[in-house]
Amino acid sequence: MTPFKWAVVFVLSLSFTVFVTFFGRLPALRRTPIAGLHRLMWIHTPNAALALDSRLTAGRLSRSLSRFGDYIMHDRHPTVVVFFLAILTVAEYMYLPEAWPRLGWFTKLTAGLAVMMPYLFLYLACTSDPGYITPENHAYHMSLYPYDHTLFHPGNECRSCRFLKPARSKHCSICKRCIAKADHHCVFINSCVGYGNHHWFLLLLSSTAVLTTYGGLLGVSLLSSMMTERHPDWSLWKPEDMTFNRYMAVWGWGVQQNVRMGATTLLSLLTTPLVCGLLAYTLYLVYAGTTTNESLKWSVYKEDMGDGYAFRRRLPPSRQKNSRTEPPCRRWPVEPEHVLVATSDGKPPAENARLAGDGEWERVWSLKHVENLYDLGFWDNLVDTFVPDYRFGDRSDDPPSERTQRTKEPARWSGFPP
Ligand SMILES: [Zn+2]
Ligand SMILES: [Zn+2]
Structure with missing residues (x-):
């Protein structure tokens, strides 16, 4: 073959492999040859190689490869x-x-x-x-976003970093820190x-x-x-x-x-x-006013709601906040109006000092009835992404229906990053 044909074959197979790797887990492609190829590439072939190695070298090769794989997958490099x-x-x-x-x-x-x-x-x-959230800047990060009492409830501690997790933060096992x-x-x-x-x-x-x-x-x-x-x-x-x-x-x-x-x-x-x-x-x-991390949490809620396992109750605007676990957030214009939780047995949550709110628990059947506190509309969401510590105008006078009623579906594609 001419060099150009080799180049074309190389470019086509590289792109196809990348395509199968990224899109092979998409629910929309579940019953197609793409998903089959993804399984062949990432499940069946590695399993066959492992079986072969345990016969030939009693698994020595795969152990050193898995140490290497651990380093590649779970360390920064x-x-x-x-x-x-x-x-x-x-x-x-x-x-x-x-x-x-x-x-x-x-x-x-x-x-x-x-x-x-x-x-x-x-x-x-x-x-x-x-x-990165450190003990020095922890107070600042606690004041960036209010807890929505849906995806993020106040009072949870990061067991590795040993401080209260600010709203919207997550501990990264690769960076080994909490990220705002x-x-x-x-x-x-x-x-x-x-x-x-x-x-x-x-x-x-x-x-x-x-x-x-x-x-x-x-x-x-x-x-x-x-x-x-x-x-x-x-x-x-x-x-x-x-x-x-x-x-x-x-x-x-x-x-x-x-x-x-x-x-x-x-x-x-x-x-x-x-x-x-x-x-x-x-x-x-x-x-949609969300992050990859939050969109995964929303898709879990969506399934819980479909099963009738999600409940909410009112959060009175005049409630007393614990200033240690829920310090005031002066730059965010909206406050949560409900507490939302999912239970594992399909019964309303038992009375629990840690859950805020009062009144009866009601079942929530759809994400349409839930507001996303972190969605201020596309432009304000973009401003929040680009301008650190931006103070948004107060919107607490707007009627609730015109505020952040969740009309956008949370992103359902959980295949990225693979
Ligand atoms: Zn990280
Ligand atoms: Zn942490």
């Missing part, structure tokens, strides 16, 4: 960051020397910016503090995504989406203009009187002349849907 940087840099090294001489000054300027931005935002996302407004631990930046770097993570995803889209479209436009120069009867949209074989033969000729740029253009076009999908998912979470 920059392997994926290095892999990401390598793909980015090698692709640009292959693409730019062939493309650059054919670009006008304006395209050179925008292409230069598109190339630089992912490096800048990757650096900022990796190196900035994601919102924890989203998820991201191997692409070798750090958590949280209150301190969520905006850099969003900008990294956006700039990578711009780069792959721009690189793919620019590559197609450069290749097709060269091909029409040499073969004037050819055009990007196949002319009606041209046979398909001839149309593809001209493509083959064009790409043979620019093997490196052709392969990278193909890689850009194939990775664009993946990057744009992740960006859309992240923006959707901002729109």
